[in-house]
Amino acid sequence: MPTYVRTDKCKGCMECVTICPSDIMHIDAAQGRAYNIEPAMCWECYACVKSCPEAAIEVRGYADFAPLHHSVQPTRTADKIEWKIRMRNGDLKEFVFPIRTTPWDSIRPPQESAPPNEEAVASELLSFEPDYLAVESLPTLPPKAGAP
Amino acid sequence: MTDVPAHPTTHTVDCDILIIGGGFAGCGAAFEARYWGRDLKIVVAEKAAIERSGAVAQGLSAINCYMGMRWNENQPEDFVRYVRNDLMGLSREDLVYDIARHVDSTVHLFEEWGLPIFTDPKTGRYVREGRWQIMIHGESYKPLIAEATRKSASEIHERIMVTHLLRDAKDPKRIAGAVGVNVRDGSFYVFRARAVIVSAAGASHIFRPRSAGEGAGRTWYPPWASGSAYALLIQAGAEMTQMENRLVVTRFKDGYGPVGAWFLLLKAIATNAAGESYETSRLPELRERVGAYADAKPMPTCLRNHLMLQEILAGRGPILLHTERVLDTPEKESIGWEDFLNMTIGQAVTWASQGIEPKNVPSELILSEPYVMGSHAVCAGAWTSGPGDVAPEEYRWGYNRMTTIAGLFGAGDTVGGSAHKFSSGSYSEGRLAAKAAVAFLRDHPEAPTVAEADVDALREKVYAPAVHWARDGPGITAGTVHPEVLFPDQGLNRLEKIMDEYGGGVSANYSTSRNLLERGLGHLAALRSDLDFLGARDLHQLQRAWELDHRLWTAESVLRHTLFREETRWPGYYYRADFPHVDDERWKCFVNSIYDPASGEWKLFTRPYRPLF
Numbered sequence: 001m002p003t004y005v006r007t008d009k010c011k012g013c014m015e016c017v018t019i020c021p022s023d024i025m026h027i028d029a030a031q032g033r034a035y036n037i038e039p040a041m042c043w044e045c046y047a048c049v050k051s052c053p054e055a056a057i058e059v060r061g062y063a064d065f066a067p068l069h070h071s072v073q074p075t076r077t078a079d080k081i082e083w084k085i086r087m088r089n090g091d092l093k094e095f096v097f098p099i100r101t102t103p104w105d106s107i108r109p110p111q112e113s114a115p116p117n118e119e120a121v122a123s124e125l126l127s128f129e130p131d132y133l134a135v136e137s138l139p140t141l142p143p144k145a146g147a148p
Numbered sequence: 149m150t151d152v153p154a155h156p157t158t159h160t161v162d163c164d165i166l167i168i169g170g171g172f173a174g175c176g177a178a179f180e181a182r183y184w185g186r187d188l189k190i191v192v193a194e195k196a197a198i199e200r201s202g203a204v205a206q207g208l209s210a211i212n213c214y215m216g217m218r219w220n221e222n223q224p225e226d227f228v229r230y231v232r233n234d235l236m237g238l239s240r241e242d243l244v245y246d247i248a249r250h251v252d253s254t255v256h257l258f259e260e261w262g263l264p265i266f267t268d269p270k271t272g273r274y275v276r277e278g279r280w281q282i283m284i285h286g287e288s289y290k291p292l293i294a295e296a297t298r299k300s301a302s303e304i305h306e307r308i309m310v311t312h313l314l315r316d317a318k319d320p321k322r323i324a325g326a327v328g329v330n331v332r333d334g335s336f337y338v339f340r341a342r343a344v345i346v347s348a349a350g351a352s353h354i355f356r357p358r359s360a361g362e363g364a365g366r367t368w369y370p371p372w373a374s375g376s377a378y379a380l381l382i383q384a385g386a387e388m389t390q391m392e393n394r395l396v397v398t399r400f401k402d403g404y405g406p407v408g409a410w411f412l413l414l415k416a417i418a419t420n421a422a423g424e425s426y427e428t429s430r431l432p433e434l435r436e437r438v439g440a441y442a443d444a445k446p447m448p449t450c451l452r453n454h455l456m457l458q459e460i461l462a463g464r465g466p467i468l469l470h471t472e473r474v475l476d477t478p479e480k481e482s483i484g485w486e487d488f489l490n491m492t493i494g495q496a497v498t499w500a501s502q503g504i505e506p507k508n509v510p511s512e513l514i515l516s517e518p519y520v521m522g523s524h525a526v527c528a529g530a531w532t533s534g535p536g537d538v539a540p541e542e543y544r545w546g547y548n549r550m551t552t553i554a555g556l557f558g559a560g561d562t563v564g565g566s567a568h569k570f571s572s573g574s575y576s577e578g579r580l581a582a583k584a585a586v587a588f589l590r591d592h593p594e595a596p597t598v599a600e601a602d603v604d605a606l607r608e609k610v611y612a613p614a615v616h617w618a619r620d621g622p623g624i625t626a627g628t629v630h631p632e633v634l635f636p637d638q639g640l641n642r643l644e645k646i647m648d649e650y651g652g653g654v655s656a657n658y659s660t661s662r663n664l665l666e667r668g669l670g671h672l673a674a675l676r677s678d679l680d681f682l683g684a685r686d687l688h689q690l691q692r693a694w695e696l697d698h699r700l701w702t703a704e705s706v707l708r709h710t711l712f713r714e715e716t717r718w719p720g721y722y723y724r725a726d727f728p729h730v731d732d733e734r735w736k737c738f739v740n741s742i743y744d745p746a747s748g749e750w751k752l753f754t755r756p757y758r759p760l761f
Binding site: 039046106113130 | 180183186195196199201205206218225249252256257261262264285287288292295296307331359361362363364365366370371372402485489490494496497500502505536537538576579587760761
């Protein structure tokens with residue numbers, strides 16, 4: 001049903017409700033816990049799974065084509081994501097991948113750079129160009145140029 | 149009990165630049181607008197949460213548009229030639245060139261911010277997946293880009309379903325802002341803006357998906373991509389182009405895992421069920437249908453689809469991707485799994501659940517249902533002005549990426565004719581649109597006029613589905629069957645059925661004709677009149693109601709364009725069975741349309757194709 005929520009783990013903290021791109025993780029009023037209100041609009045994007053501080057959210061593959069008894073579950077930290085995969089026959093696979101090379105919140109905002117001059121404003125250059133193109137100048141073509 | 153307030157609060161947000169949609173294009177727009185407009189009030193309106201919204205919400209495993217100009221790997225002209233071929237001759241080459249020459253600087257910014265890009269330790273260069281693609285560890289690609297956006301924008305309003313654009317009360321060809329509903333507290337938002345950049349999404353769920361139960365969520369493009377990129381612009385009277393150029397993708401069956409890394413990096417091959425290659429043997433038939441395009445290198449995406457479809461129809465399917473022949477080391481097996489875990493986790497779930505060990509057995513490939521979008525191997529969207537130094541005169545009316553409405557810009561899926569942008573190109577296009585919008589503001593300091601009467605009328609309209617349910621819903625015991633109420637999911641099922649059966653979806657093997665299209669348009673008109681009876685029990689359904697409205701506008705535009713173009717330009721994407729050939733003499737041109745909001749009439753016409761060189 002794509003995502004489902006384990007009753008014994010969910011504390012109703014709303015993290016999944018806040019993050020879900022499809023607006024389908026909602027709080028069940030009677031229980032005070034989250035659940036997937038519209039499985040047919042769930043992309044299995046795992047945004048809620050990754051965000052859950054209690055690891056209460058898991059995924060059961062779409063009933064249309066996925067037989068039961070499998071699991072694909074991540075643990076995401078500041079610099080990496082670890083995946084544990086349980087195949088239908090019980091085999092286990094584990095993978096670890098990096099997610100970022102710099103500390104979170106380290107991006108320098110554009111307004112902290114020197115303000116652009118009038119020449120740059122009038123040009124075809126974008127911010128930090130041509131430096132960040134790593135070539136001498138921005139390529140251009142004369143209008144209706146002949147074949148190169 | 150509904151959570152829709154009986155008397156919604158109205159918030160009015162005045163700003164210089166309003167960015168609608170905080171996906172990659174919108175994030176690029178916010179960053180660039182701040183660079184050039186230090187003192188401007190830059191506001192982002194987003195339907196979900198920008199940390200994980202848009203098509204890159206779950207991450208990516210490759211950047212599909214990178215030139216590598218610094219290593220002289222490719223020049224922008226090379227990319228234009230590639231896109232020209234892939235689109236069967238029809239793209240706005242000025243826009244494509246513009247993306248290509250800027251995209252490297254975007255990717256270099258991403259790397260500096262902390263995106264892990266595969267690098268060859270010997271050469272120091274990025275590892276190429278294919279000629280245009282580089283490999284990344286992209287699980288956190290969107291959160292990374294969102295961080296830069298949060299530091300750039302003045303305000304970010306999340307959970308706002310933007311429903312309509314506002315035009316200037318004194319000049320209907322000038323933009324004035326937008327309205328929407330906050331789907332958490334039910335309040336009404338009025339954005340009054342001097343310039344607007346629409347960077348919203350293309351559309352899934354226009355055509356009925358192959359998986360029709362809960363698996364309908366596993367569409368290739370995300371289920372939250374509801375065509376706002378097109379619906380907002382069409383209703384404002386903006387000129388649109390290439391709306392018939394819908395996308396069908398070759399993917400792993402059911403899980404819709406991508407095939408790029410398998411074909412290009414791991415060098416896997418696809419065969420029919422007998423283990424035979426089929427593309428070469430079908431070339432003579434293809435030449436008869438499309439002429440010289442059959443021999444374009446690399447073969448256009450649509451034609452590869454076409455050959456696969458023909459092979460399946462001939463009874464030689466399923467088509468198999470031979471993963472088992474290439475995963476000969478643990479490193480390659482890890483790359484194969486990571487490709488999915490970073491961008492299509494559902495495919496890993498499909499393998500785990502079906503017990504498929506890709507290093508031991510091949511996997512089935514399939515052609516997806518059609519999608520309407522503008523940033524992959526198709527280019528539906530708005531007709532926009534091109535870059536000042538390279539655009540031919542007839543493609544240029546002032547500001548880069550400005551639509552035919554003054555002050556209204558597009559980026560990403562919104563911009564037509566500008567294919568193969570993907571994540572990095574969409575971000576670059578947001579940057580281009582934002583710089584141009586800042587220039588527009590310098591030249592047009594006056595604030596547009598928003599008529600209170602227009603806002604009041606839209607407020608009433610936006611909440612109508614909730615009001616209708618509250619007033620007319622009672623009278624049945626329980627359930628969802630009501631003689632006077634249509635729920636959003638019911639309307640969506642009908643839309644998808646119409647488009648599938650009349651517009652060239654999977655059940656028709658992507659085939660349609662004049663008669664079918666005209667009947668389809670009739671059914672869409674009836675659905676349009678039924679939308680007056682939409683019911684929303686709560687705020688969630690109110691969002692779904694407006695998503696359905698946007699999808700219906702998109703669908704109508706697709707059918708009208710498909711009807712107008714009397715040829716089969718892109719076999720493998722769709723077939724006009726009554727005009728089965730490519731017809732360069734009549735149709736090597738753009739099909740454009742304008743909807744007149746005053747009269748409710750559509751005008752379709754052609755615009756010339758002008759090669760850049």
